Structure formats: structure tokens, C-alpha cells
Amino acid sequence: MSPDGIIRVALPNMDREAKEQHVIIIEAKDMAGLKGGLSGTTTVTITLSDVNDNGPKFQHKLYHLAVPESASIDSTVGRIMATDVDTGQNAEMNYAVEAGDGSDSFAVFTDSETQEGVIILKKPLDYESKRRFSIRVEAINRYIDPQLLSLGPFKDRTNVKINVHDVDEPPIFISPEYIFEVQENRETGAFVGAVIARDPDIANNPIRYSIDRQTDLDRIFDIDANNGTITTSHSLDREEVPWYNFSVSASEASDPKKVTSMSVHIRVLDNNDHAPVFPIPYETFVCENAKHGQLVQTISAVDKDEPSEGHRFYFTLASDAASNPNFTVRDNQDNTAVILTRRAGFSRREQAVYLLPILIVDNGTPSMSSTNTLTIRVCNCNNNGIGQLCNADAFFLPAGLSTGALIAILVCVLMILALVLLLLTLRRHRKDPQFVNEDDDIRENIVRYDDEGGGEEDTEAFNMATLRNSRVVREAKTRKDVTPEIQSLYRQSFRMSPDNVIFREFIRDRLKEADTDPSAPPFDSLQTYAFEGSGSIAESLSSSASVASDSDQHYDYLSDWGPLFTKLSDMYGNGGSDPAL
Known part of the structure; x- marks a missing residue:
């Protein structure tokens, strides 16, 4: 240690892998270390940092693995392991299969978490063709310091034996x-x-x-x-x-x-088993003033067959029409043909329609042929060559209007007529009466009401459906809101006929029926009855007696009964509660 307290390495080639930490005690004295001076100590821990000075080492020099022949591509065959005493990224490594036997069937990659080498399958295996593989795998450091290359090598190799197991496979x-x-x-x-x-x-x-x-x-x-x-x-x-x-x-x-x-x-x-035919039913016309050699129609053909060399059609007149003096066929050599006139001038009145048989032959083996008929009408044409009159009955066709268009127009007209008839029928049904039948006797349907009912709550007095429908059979039901009171207002009157007692009983019965009928209106009404008595001053009251045998029935009963009703009114009161009627 220098006087200024700097710590230096005393030994060369210190190895972290041998000893990572060193602990030393430092003492400091004053008075230059003389006796009587004071001193102090401290502990210093020195940790060696790692450098990539070690390469990977395989744990085994030979690995044995097995795989079934049915294993799928990219499936795992096995794992191998190489270790590196360095730490961190200095210990990271890559694995590779060296070129040689099995290098095309297997591959290896590094598991980033465990640093293991994972061997996978690259192509299908067949136990019957090859049962064993021997590969050589190399592990090499991923990061190498160029200054430390002299400390290498930084890689290692191992051998891997792989056995293929037989599997019962489908065909x-x-x-x-x-x-x-x-x-x-x-x-x-x-x-x-x-x-x-x-x-x-x-x-x-x-x-x-x-x-x-x-x-x-x-x-x-x-x-x-x-x-x-x-x-x-x-x-x-x-x-x-x-x-x-x-x-x-x-x-x-x-x-x-x-x-x-x-x-x-x-x-x-394909076999040539279909004959060529017209693609559509051709129907054309020729003008009455047509010239010799004038174009009438261009035709073509279709064939369901599909020859390898393509279609080739030949057009001629059928044998029975080869000497036709009116028209001829010229083959265009491109699967089409034209129909030309053979003479000048045609007459509708002499012949309005010509049927021209045309023979079409294909190039198949064997060749097939068919005879197709071209319909040619004779027309009176305008200056532009457009047919306007195409039959002997002087029926003028608009320019360019075909037979199909005329049929379509006729169908539309018929549909319109059918629609008009349907509307007229519906209107007639709407005007028909809903409830009255022609055979109903309307003589008992003249009813007059002159009173106010009981309001919306009054549902017991009468039923509107009964008033509307003359076919409802009236039942004798007692009304709940009106107590029947038969008032016999007999008046002395002229003696009408020997049968006035019968009329009195008839009128009384009708009054009682009106008072006890729950469907009758709750007020006075004028009712007309058709009754035929014996010895009536009006003679027969039957409807058959009031009309002639050869005339229509009429319903003017008031005029027939006028005198009699006047006398009966004097004799009897009305059937309601109001005597003023």
C-alpha cells in the first residue's frame, strides 16, 4: 500500500472463478508511526468482476436419445447441457449441429432460461429405412472479448446418438x-x-x-x-x-x-357424339325488292362437344335444297356463314314464307351433322331495307318490332283486361246488400222509432243486430225495462166486414207480441202486417192478388191496405205506451 492509501494488486492472474472476494484489514497511524502515536483500522472487501475467460463445457461427451418414427416435424427429440463458469452474458452460449450424418434431419436451439440445447426433428423419420442417427453438437459462447481470444477456446463439442423406434403406422x-x-x-x-x-x-x-x-x-x-x-x-x-x-x-x-x-x-x-346446331332459332326476312346476291342473314353454330383441336363447322344447303333457286349459303370459313339471295324480286302474295334447310357438319371423328331450318319471311320494306309488311294480310309492323315483342304486347293487353274484369266484379260485390235477401218479405221490415232510448247503459231494450237482420227469429222474451200493458182502446166504428173479430184478434196478438218482445224498441212505432182474412173488404190481401200474373211483384201494401188500415186505426189503439200515436 502506498503512503497515500492506494490499494494495489500484489499477485498476478487473479481468478474470480477460484476466489471471487478478498477481505483485508487496513491500519492507519499518526506521528509517522512513531511510538506514542495513535492508530485506527478498517476492513476492506474486494470483489472480482467477471470476464469471459472460460468457454462452455458439456457435462457428457456422449448423449443417447430416442424418438418414435411417427414423431411430427419440429417435435422435441431431447435436451443436452453445457456449462460455463462465467456469469451473466459471459455464460450465454449457442448450440449448433455440425455438418455430417443426420444434420439434415435434426436441429438444435438454446433454451434462453436454462441454457440447455433442445434437439428437434426437421424431417419425417422412417424406422424401416433408417433406425439410428449420430450427430455432433457444438456449444460456443455468444459474446467473446477479442482481447481475451488468447485465453480460449470458448466452445465445446459432444456426440449425440439418436435411435428411431418402430411404430405401427397406417398404409x-x-x-x-x-x-x-x-x-x-x-x-x-x-x-x-x-x-x-x-x-x-x-x-x-x-x-x-x-x-x-x-x-x-x-x-x-x-x-x-x-x-x-x-x-x-x-x-x-x-x-x-x-x-x-x-x-x-x-x-x-x-x-x-x-x-x-x-x-x-x-x-x-370427349367423344364427338353431338351434332352442331343453330345457337338460336333464326327467323329473318327478305325484301320484295331484294336484288340478286343480297345478304339475308349471317348464321353460326354451337356444339356440346369439346374437341382437342377446337371446333370447325361447315355450312351448306341440305341435299334436298341444293338446287334452291331462291337462296344460297356461303361458308365464311370461320364457323359462320351467310345466306344470300339467288334471284331478284320476291312476292308476298305468291309465297310469304320460305323454309331453308341448312346442313352443318363438324370436324370431329367421326364427324357429326344436323339439318337446321332457317325461316325467311317476305316483307314489303321501306327505303332503308326495314321490313314493314311481312304477310299477305297487310299487317303493318313497326320498324324493328319482332314477333316476340308482339306476343309480349298481346299478353300485357290480356292481363289488363283480366284486371278490369276483376275490379268490376269486386265493385258489384260491394254494392250487393249484406243482410237482405231478394226472397225476404220486406212487408214486416218497415219500422219507425220516435223515442229516446235509455242511453249507452240501455243494452236490454233492443239489439241492433236484430233490427238489421230480418232473418233473426224473434223469441217471446219478457222485457226487463218495460212492463207490458195491453191497452184495448176499442172505439165504436163502422162495421167493416163480417171478419172484423178476426182482425181484432190478429191486431191484439201482434200488440202483445210487440210488448213482450225484448228486441222491440221501447217506444211507440208504426207496424204494418200482411194478413189475409176472410171476407175482407179489400178482398184478397195476398201479394199474388195485388199483381198481375205476368207482371213483377210490387210492395205497395200501404195503398192496398189504405182503407182497411184507416178503419182498424179507429177501432184499435197502437201497441205502445203513448196513446198520442
């Missing part, structure tokens, strides 16, 4: 997918292709094949359970279904639970 297909082609219209049972699967285990168990019927609901194909041969069970039509997709399963014969599925795609190849 595997030799191809990742299968694509087959089959010609359409083949006979039932035609060969399509074969799928092949094998048992990857040493036992090499037999394989059984089947089609997943959830993906082949119509059972279009069959498969041989023993060899995987696929055949057709129905005739195929490319124009209906060009592709089929379904799944095939392969399972071990001894363990059906060990099963693998694979997708199968079948393309149906």
Missing part, C-alpha cells in the same frame, strides 16, 4: 394424388386406373381399398378391394359431368383402424 399411398382419364360413353366396368398403397411397417400387412361413398353418392365408380383397380359402374357423359372427384381409403387387413385416405380425380375425355 401410405405411393403417390400424393391420383389423376386418371377415361373416355366418355365407355361400357360399364371399363378400366379407369389403379391406386397403390403399402404398409410401411416391417410386418407389411395386406391392404384393403374402398371408395368413400360420401364423395361418390351416385356410385359411379367401383374399386377392387385387393388391388385398388378403379372401374366404371355407369356410362359417363362428358357433357353432363366433365370431372369426378372422390376419396379412396386404404386400411390394413388385420387392423381396419389403421387407414389412410387419398383424393382421386377423374377427367372424362
Whole structure:
């Protein structure tokens, strides 16, 4: 220690890993240390800081690990450990698999918490092809001080032996997918292709094949359970279904639970089995003043088939119309053709419509053909060549108006007429009476009310529904708010007829019925009754006697009963409580 109290290292190459702390006692004296002077002591603790002067060391020079062949990619195979006596970041390290056997099948990374090396799987394993792997793993410090490189090395190596364990695996297909082609219209049972699967285990168990019927609901194909041969069970039509997709399963014969599925795609190849036809029903016209060689219509064709080299159509007149003097066909060599006039001048009155048969042939093998009819109408055209009159009945068509448009207009007119008839029917139904029937005798429906009822609370006096409906049968019910009182106001009068007693009884019965009827209004009313007595001065009171046999019935009963009612009124009072009526 220097006189100024500076502490210096006395020994070279101090090692923190050997001894991290040093404790020393310092004494200080005055009077230059002479006798009689005073002194004091203190304790000083010196801690050595770490430098990266040590490399990692594996705990073992050889590690043994095991992994099943069914292990998935990136799954952990095992852990190895290297230690470093340094601390902090000086002890951090990286692991790596050195190039060599197994370096493409395994990888290693560092666990940041435990500083262990974690070995993982990089590619699938197969016990039957390789059962053991030997790899070399290196651990190296992550941070190295360049000034301390001379103290190295700062890395270590170890060997790792990995054994692969056998697992009973399901069958595997030799191809990742299968694509087959089959010609359409083949006979039932035609060969399509074969799928092949094998048992990857040493036992090499037999394989059984089947089609997943959830993906082949119509059972279009069959498969041989023993060899995987696929055949057709129905005739195929490319124009209906060009592709089929379904799944095939392969399972071990001894363990059906060990099963693998694979997708199968079948393309149906085309046969030339459809003839070309017009894409639409052509209907055109020619003007009466048409010239020789004038264009009438451009036509084309379509074909459901799909030849590998594309479509090529040929247009000619049908054999029975090859010598047609009116029209001819010129093939444009581009799958279209034009119809030209062969003469000048046409007459609607001589012939209004021409039916031109056109033969269309394709380039398939074998070639297919069809005869299509082109309808040509003769029209009277304007100066612009637009047909205005296209039949012999002088029916003028607006320019550009087709037959389809005329049909549409006619349908609209018919719909409007139907709607008008429906509205008229509904209006007639609204005007019909709701409650009165033509056969009802309205002679008992003339009722007059001249009194005020009991207000909203008066629900017992009468029922409005009864007043409205003449069909309601009146029952003899006693009214609760009116006590029936029959007042016989007999007056001496002229002698009307020999049957006046019958009328008195009739009127009395009607008065009693009105007073005891709960549905009758609670005030005086004028009621007219149709009654036919014997010996009436009005002779017959029947409705049939008041009209002629060849005339309509009339209901002028007051005029027929006028004299009689006047005398009866003098004889009897009204049936209500008010004698003033």
C-alpha cells in the first residue's frame, strides 16, 4: 500500500472463478508511526468482476436419445447441457449441429432460461429405412472479448446418438394424388386406373381399398378391394359431368383402424357424339325488292362437344335444297356463314314464307351433322331495307318490332283486361246488400222509432243486430225495462166486414207480441202486417192478388191496405205506451 492509501494488486492472474472476494484489514497511524502515536483500522472487501475467460463445457461427451418414427416435424427429440463458469452474458452460449450424418434431419436451439440445447426433428423419420442417427453438437459462447481470444477456446463439442423406434403406422399411398382419364360413353366396368398403397411397417400387412361413398353418392365408380383397380359402374357423359372427384381409403387387413385416405380425380375425355346446331332459332326476312346476291342473314353454330383441336363447322344447303333457286349459303370459313339471295324480286302474295334447310357438319371423328331450318319471311320494306309488311294480310309492323315483342304486347293487353274484369266484379260485390235477401218479405221490415232510448247503459231494450237482420227469429222474451200493458182502446166504428173479430184478434196478438218482445224498441212505432182474412173488404190481401200474373211483384201494401188500415186505426189503439200515436 502506498503512503497515500492506494490499494494495489500484489499477485498476478487473479481468478474470480477460484476466489471471487478478498477481505483485508487496513491500519492507519499518526506521528509517522512513531511510538506514542495513535492508530485506527478498517476492513476492506474486494470483489472480482467477471470476464469471459472460460468457454462452455458439456457435462457428457456422449448423449443417447430416442424418438418414435411417427414423431411430427419440429417435435422435441431431447435436451443436452453445457456449462460455463462465467456469469451473466459471459455464460450465454449457442448450440449448433455440425455438418455430417443426420444434420439434415435434426436441429438444435438454446433454451434462453436454462441454457440447455433442445434437439428437434426437421424431417419425417422412417424406422424401416433408417433406425439410428449420430450427430455432433457444438456449444460456443455468444459474446467473446477479442482481447481475451488468447485465453480460449470458448466452445465445446459432444456426440449425440439418436435411435428411431418402430411404430405401427397406417398404409401410405405411393403417390400424393391420383389423376386418371377415361373416355366418355365407355361400357360399364371399363378400366379407369389403379391406386397403390403399402404398409410401411416391417410386418407389411395386406391392404384393403374402398371408395368413400360420401364423395361418390351416385356410385359411379367401383374399386377392387385387393388391388385398388378403379372401374366404371355407369356410362359417363362428358357433357353432363366433365370431372369426378372422390376419396379412396386404404386400411390394413388385420387392423381396419389403421387407414389412410387419398383424393382421386377423374377427367372424362370427349367423344364427338353431338351434332352442331343453330345457337338460336333464326327467323329473318327478305325484301320484295331484294336484288340478286343480297345478304339475308349471317348464321353460326354451337356444339356440346369439346374437341382437342377446337371446333370447325361447315355450312351448306341440305341435299334436298341444293338446287334452291331462291337462296344460297356461303361458308365464311370461320364457323359462320351467310345466306344470300339467288334471284331478284320476291312476292308476298305468291309465297310469304320460305323454309331453308341448312346442313352443318363438324370436324370431329367421326364427324357429326344436323339439318337446321332457317325461316325467311317476305316483307314489303321501306327505303332503308326495314321490313314493314311481312304477310299477305297487310299487317303493318313497326320498324324493328319482332314477333316476340308482339306476343309480349298481346299478353300485357290480356292481363289488363283480366284486371278490369276483376275490379268490376269486386265493385258489384260491394254494392250487393249484406243482410237482405231478394226472397225476404220486406212487408214486416218497415219500422219507425220516435223515442229516446235509455242511453249507452240501455243494452236490454233492443239489439241492433236484430233490427238489421230480418232473418233473426224473434223469441217471446219478457222485457226487463218495460212492463207490458195491453191497452184495448176499442172505439165504436163502422162495421167493416163480417171478419172484423178476426182482425181484432190478429191486431191484439201482434200488440202483445210487440210488448213482450225484448228486441222491440221501447217506444211507440208504426207496424204494418200482411194478413189475409176472410171476407175482407179489400178482398184478397195476398201479394199474388195485388199483381198481375205476368207482371213483377210490387210492395205497395200501404195503398192496398189504405182503407182497411184507416178503419182498424179507429177501432184499435197502437201497441205502445203513448196513446198520442
